[in-house]
Every structure is written in structure tokens, then in C-alpha cells.
Amino acid sequence: MNPIQELRDKLNNIIIEALKKAKDEELLQFQHIPGFVIEVPKDSNHGDFASNVAMLMAREARMNPRQIAQIICDHMPEHTLEIDKIEVAGAGFINFFVSKKWLYDIPALVSAMGDQYGNNPRLNKQVQVEFVSANPTGNLHMGNARGGAIGDTLANVLARAGYDVEREFYINDCGNQIEVFGQSLEARYLQLMGKDIGFPENGYAGQDVVDTVKNIIRTHQDGLLSMESSVRQKTLIDYALNEKIKYIKSTMADFGIHYDVWFSEKTLHEAGKVEEVVDYLKERGYIYESEGALWFKTTAFGDEKDEVMIRANGLPTYFAADIAYHKDKFERGFDWVINVWGADHHGHVARMKGAMQAIGYDPDHLDIVLMQLVRLYRGGQIVRMSKRTGTTVSLDELIEEVGKDAARFFFVMRSPDSHLDFDLELAKQQSQDNPVYYVQYAHARIMSIFRQAKAAGAELKKPAEVDFSILGAEELQILRKIADFPEEIAISARTLAPHRIARYVLDLAGLFHSFYNHHRVLNENKALQDARLVLMDIIRITIKNSLDLLGVSAPEQM
RNA sequence: GCGCCCGUAGCUCAGUGGAUAGAGCAACGGUUUCCUAAACCGUGUGUCAGGGGUUCGACUCCCUUCGGGCGCACCA
Numbered sequence: 001m002n003p004i005q006e007l008r009d010k011l012n013n014i015i016i017e018a019l020k021k022a023k024d025e026e027l028l029q030f031q032h033i034p035g036f037v038i039e040v041p042k043d044s045n046h047g048d049f050a051s052n053v054a055m056l057m058a059r060e061a062r063m064n065p066r067q068i069a070q071i072i073c074d075h076m077p078e079h080t081l082e083i084d085k086i087e088v089a090g091a092g093f094i095n096f097f098v099s100k101k102w103l104y105d106i107p108a109l110v111s112a113m114g115d116q117y118g119n120n121p122r123l124n125k126q127v128q129v130e131f132v133s134a135n136p137t138g139n140l141h142m143g144n145a146r147g148g149a150i151g152d153t154l155a156n157v158l159a160r161a162g163y164d165v166e167r168e169f170y171i172n173d174c175g176n177q178i179e180v181f182g183q184s185l186e187a188r189y190l191q192l193m194g195k196d197i198g199f200p201e202n203g204y205a206g207q208d209v210v211d212t213v214k215n216i217i218r219t220h221q222d223g224l225l226s227m228e229s230s231v232r233q234k235t236l237i238d239y240a241l242n243e244k245i246k247y248i249k250s251t252m253a254d255f256g257i258h259y260d261v262w263f264s265e266k267t268l269h270e271a272g273k274v275e276e277v278v279d280y281l282k283e284r285g286y287i288y289e290s291e292g293a294l295w296f297k298t299t300a301f302g303d304e305k306d307e308v309m310i311r312a313n314g315l316p317t318y319f320a321a322d323i324a325y326h327k328d329k330f331e332r333g334f335d336w337v338i339n340v341w342g343a344d345h346h347g348h349v350a351r352m353k354g355a356m357q358a359i360g361y362d363p364d365h366l367d368i369v370l371m372q373l374v375r376l377y378r379g380g381q382i383v384r385m386s387k388r389t390g391t392t393v394s395l396d397e398l399i400e401e402v403g404k405d406a407a408r409f410f411f412v413m414r415s416p417d418s419h420l421d422f423d424l425e426l427a428k429q430q431s432q433d434n435p436v437y438y439v440q441y442a443h444a445r446i447m448s449i450f451r452q453a454k455a456a457g458a459e460l461k462k463p464a465e466v467d468f469s470i471l472g473a474e475e476l477q478i479l480r481k482i483a484d485f486p487e488e489i490a491i492s493a494r495t496l497a498p499h500r501i502a503r504y505v506l507d508l509a510g511l512f513h514s515f516y517n518h519h520r521v522l523n524e525n526k527a528l529q530d531a532r533l534v535l536m537d538i539i540r541i542t543i544k545n546s547l548d549l550l551g552v553s554a555p556e557q558m
Numbered sequence: 559g560c561g562c563c564c565g566u567a568g569c570u571c572a573g574u575g576g577a578u579a580g581a582g583c584a585a586c587g588g589u590u591u592c593c594u595a596a597a598c599c600g601u602g603u604g605u606c607a608g609g610g611g612u613u614c615g616a617c618u619c620c621c622u623u624c625g626g627g628c629g630c631a632c633c634a
Contacts, residue, residue: 043577052576055614065614090577091614135634176633202633293632304560304630311632318634346562347629372563373627414571417563419627421570432597433583445594452593491574503572507581514598522593558594 001109002120002486003102008038010081011049011096018075019053027071030060040484047087047095054092065092103479107463110482110538117538118485118545123162126333129155131340132252133170136244137181139208140251140395142374143342146420148395149411149551150371151340152257153498156549161493163336168261169248170325173241174269175318180204182233185240188213189232193222206392212240251396256404256551265321273324274316277359278309281323286358296320301354319348323355330361338496340369340416369496371416378424402427405552409436412550413502432513435506436552439543442509444558446540449521453533456522460537466530474518475535478511482542489549498549505546512539 015036022028036053054069061068069088076086082099089095110117131151134144152167159165172178184203188210191197199205216224216239224232245262252259268274278294281287286297292312296319299306309320329337341348349370353363376383376393383393398407406427413435414420432438450460471479485504492500521532544554 037574037576039574039576041577042573042580046577050576052615055576058614093577172634180633291632295632308632313632315632317632322634343563343628345629345634348634349562370563418571419564423570435582438582441594449593456593495574497574499572503581510581516593517598520593 001113001117002490003106003109003483004040004487005120005490007081007098007102008049010079011038011051014076014079014081015051015053015072015094017077018072021075021077022071025075027075028057028061028063028068030057032060033057034060041095046089046093047085048098049096050089051094051096052092054088054094058092068092069094100476103476103483104468106479106483107466107468107534107538110541111463111534114541115545115548117541118489118549119160120162120486120490125163125335126166127158127163127336127338128166128168128329128332128334129158129338129340130168130170130329131155132248132257133172134248135172135177136241136248137177137204138206138244139392140248141392142376142395142398142422143371145255145395145398145407146371146374146411147340147342148252148255148257149408150369150416150498152255153408153412153501153550154338154340154369154493154496156551157489157492157498157501158338160489160545160549163493166260166334167258168263169252169259171245171262171264171266172318173264174266175315175321178237178241179233181240182237184209185213185216185236186229186233189216189224189236192217193225209240212243215243216240247396251399254399254404255395256408263325265325268321268324268328269316273328274321277324277327278316278320281309281358284358296355296358298351298354301351301357303351303354307351319351319355322348322352323359326352326356326366327359327361330356330365334365336365336367338367338369340371343370343372346370367496369416372419374411374420374422376422376424383424405440406434406436408551409439409502412498415497415499435502437558438513439505439509439547440552440555441558442512443540443543443547443554444556445516446512446536446543447556449536450533453522458522458529458533460533461530463534466534467527468531468534470528470531471535474511474515475532478508478515478535478539481508481511482538485542485545501546501549505543505550508539508543508546512543 016033019028019030019033023030034053034056036051036056038049038051041047041050054065054072057068058065066088069092072094073086073088082101083096084099085097087095087097113119129151132144132147134140155165155167180200180202181204183200184205187197187199187203191199192210192213213236216236224235227235278287281296286300287309288295288297293308294310295306296309297306307319308317310316326337349368352368353366356363356366402424410422410427411420426434427436430437432441453460488500488504492498519532521529521536523529547554
């Protein structure tokens, strides 16, 4: 149920009917009705809805937009909508002033839908969101954290927007980096066993690798010393990957994220899917050999330069595996595939889409959400992140310091396109300056009102038993905001903009706090109290559902 | 050099081609002790980085210049 969308659809039909009627009467001349919009004007003086249809028709109809608008108004058919006023305004806008009575139906809708409120009709479309997909060779960093918050919120939003959603984590468990990882593990192992041995130049120098090796020693002691190097590395890698993936899974769970699929890159190679896709491209003539390597002619799809698929040493590149991976995704039947990537991978986007085109899939069914980098601040000072010095803050440490709720909210608060300054002090603050606190507090405050109401013997009545015409302008504004929620979800999904939900719930919490500071819910006027209690209940539901989307808890008291 | 993102109020940021560009913080002025706590109310003259273009209409789309970030591996 999306009340805004329903009203919009009805107005849309009325306009089209009016146009047809005017054409029949030969007052307007046109072949096609243009793709006009019915929008909610920013300024409420311009009505509840406004359409630009007259402006768009001006050229074809060879008439002044305001005249066209007037003709449309004069030909509005009979309809069931209660409309107070329709006016022609500005350059030719048609403004609709819908009777406020439609808002009185909102509480019953929200109340009946409960935790389902906000959900749009099912679309029967399968969408996959792949996000984080961190290398299992180290700790989760702030980029992974932001990707997690964005990806998971986006998945939640898409689900409520009507899609069938799957969350997936791609595990890069083979390739060059894993070899380097193995060499690093081996060096640490030998060092810890007292051998005087150097460390690989580009190895993983972090303390977490040392810790992992210490865990291995705890169970295997010196048992790996006698092994041949390649066997030893494999043993170390298997153990370490297992440990790292367990760490990632548990940290993600602490962050409120639960994946449907953990997809191993290795299985792709083992199943021959990578060779398969290279062969496929070869058959189509997109592959050529040069300097011992096999190249994919990505320039044929707008890339700047061709890319290596199979290296001279016979091993496929990450790109080759990634094409096979994305082919596999589409073969699994997804109508829409979404990846959340760090902005440092942007160069990969065009060639990935090109690759999809080359293997016969519509590149428009693949969307990449690129997110900009994160900067951590502590008391106005930037927290430098350096793997060398080991001062990097990991996601598990962040969750421990500021809590899951603040972390989730902060990471998703800004547009993915925007660099994110994460203020650790603000995130911990128990004050209304802290946006997550501000929203949660609104929820807790409403719960408190209900506790007070119960103590006073006041009950929450069913919306049908309550007269909402007693409500004033501020309450109606809140109703209007609540009515927007499903539409907000639809837009957020369509534009892949999960930060809109954070802003939405901040707005709603702001309206609530402001109302709370001016009016008493529990008061002498019982009819008013009944209406306000219902209003409080649907604010509570909408805030709760918004916070659910964000993966943030809604406390009963604070 | 080429490509992607960004540039909006003092600061941090919103802004699905629509009408007079918004919010929070900060600043300034005022009120107040009330279901949850020093909270509440009010106050914005912004070259939407600059310049061109498309459009009835541009912060939004295109071109270009400047500034910042990030990429441009037989790494992932």
C-alpha cells in the first residue's frame, strides 16, 4: 500500500480523461500524451499535487501552457476524489488541493499494517545485492563498514519496495593475494618458531596475521616445520581463511548483517566457470593473444584499453573470475544485480558492464553503487588509518566503541557519493546533537507516553473509533509525513539511495519532538487525547520500521 | 595525460528537470521549568565553484575551465 502513489494514479487518470475529452471536442490537438509527472510540490501553497502536463504539451498543441491547463481543468471528469480546489498557476502548472480528509484514513492503514507499513506491492522481481566482499586476509576496515551499512540498508529498502532480495558476500579465497597471504603466514610462523627469516616485501604485515599464526601454533605447535613449503603454506592458508571468514561472519552479525549466500571464488575456478567464460568470449572473437597472455578486447565496449584475462603464467586474472562470477549471478535468474563497491574500484565499472554486454546480458540490469571513502574523526582530529603502524580502527573495535546503532546510522546517513566524515565523539554522545540518539529518543519518548497513559487508565483506541478531525495543523503535517513513508521507500529503492531513509526518519523525529514540546498528548480533552494517542502509535510504528530498515534498534526507554 | 566522484549558508550536508534552494550545528535575540532529562521559539542578502549550451523551465542534463578526492597492473 502506497497512499501517495494511489492518489497520484487517480489524478493521472483524471488528467488523461480530461485530455481525451478536450481532444474529442477539438479544443486541443495532439497525437500523443507526453510523459508528464504528478509531483508533490515543495511549497504547500502550490497544493498537494501538481502536474506539468500543460507545459509539456505546449509545443505539440501549439498553445499557451496556461490555456491548456485551463482546458484540462474545465474537462475534469466525474471522479470519487475529494478535491477542494484545482488551480492553474505559474507557467502552467495544474495544482490539486486534495481534501485533508484522505489523511484521516492513514492511521487505520498504518495501524493495520503494523510492521509491514511502508511496504510497496510485490513486484515478483529477483534482485541480488552483493556488498562488503572484503578480502579474507585482514580485518574489516571503515570502507567495509560503510559498504555493509549501505548494502544491507539498500537490501532492506528493496525488500520493502517490493523486490525479492538476496544478500551475497563474495569471498576472494584464491589468486595472487592468497599466495602473498600464504607467504606472509609462513614467514610469521617460521619467525615465531625462532627462525631468522625475512618477511615478504608486499606481505601482510598487520598484527592480526601474527595473532592468527599464534592460534595455529597453539594447536599444531612445531608440526608444520617439517612440511615442504608449499604444503605448509596451504595448511596455513586453509586454517587462516577459515578463521578470517569466521571473524567476518561474526563481525557482520554483530553489525546486524546476515547474508543469504557466501560465495567462494575458488568454487568458480574449480567448476571450470572461468575457463568457460574465456572460451565463450574466444568463440565470439573478443579474445586475442599478446606477449604470452590472453586479452579481452574491452575497447570494443568503450573501455580505454584492453584487459588481460589469462596471464602469461597461465593463471586467470581477477577480472576474468569476476566476469564468470557475474555471469553466474545472471544464470541464477536475478532480474537485477547490484554491487556496492568502494570508489577506488570505479575504473572497473565500465568494463564490467561491457563484459556483461559481451556475454549477452543487458548491462542495465547490473548496477554498481560506488561509495566514497570514510574519514574517522575523534574530537576534531582525524584518525589516520595505516596498516603499517597498526593504528587502523577495525569494524569490531568501532562497534565496541560507539555501538552498532550509531555506527549503522552514521555510515548510511550520507549519500554514497559523498565523502563521509565519521565523528566518533558525536556518535557516542547522549544528546540531541547526535542524530541516532535523537531518533531513538523519539521512539523511547512515545513508549514513555504510553506507559504514562496506561498508568492513568487511558487506552489506545482503534483508529475507526476515533475522530481525527479534531487534530490541528501540526498533527496533520505529521500524518502527511507518515503517509509519505512508502513513497520514500520506493524512491530510495529506485535511486539506490539508502541515506534517504536516515533523513526521512530524522525529519519525522523532528516533527514529533516539536509537537511534543508544544502539546500534551495526555490531557483533559478525551477526544483529543484519543486522536493523539493513535497519532503517537503510528509515529512509533513508522519510526520503528524506518529504524529496522537502517538496522538500528528502537529502544523502549533510554 | 585519460577516466570516475565531489564543489550548495561560517561548518557538516540534503535537494526524483519544475514555482521564492533547505536541514542540523554554530552565531545572535527571546521565552521557559511542562507526559523524559538545559529545553523551546525566533532570526539566513547563498555569484548552488566560474563560463557557455539544451529546455517553457537547470543546483539537477550536455560542453568547457578551475579546485579537491580516487583510479588508470599479466593486484584485487
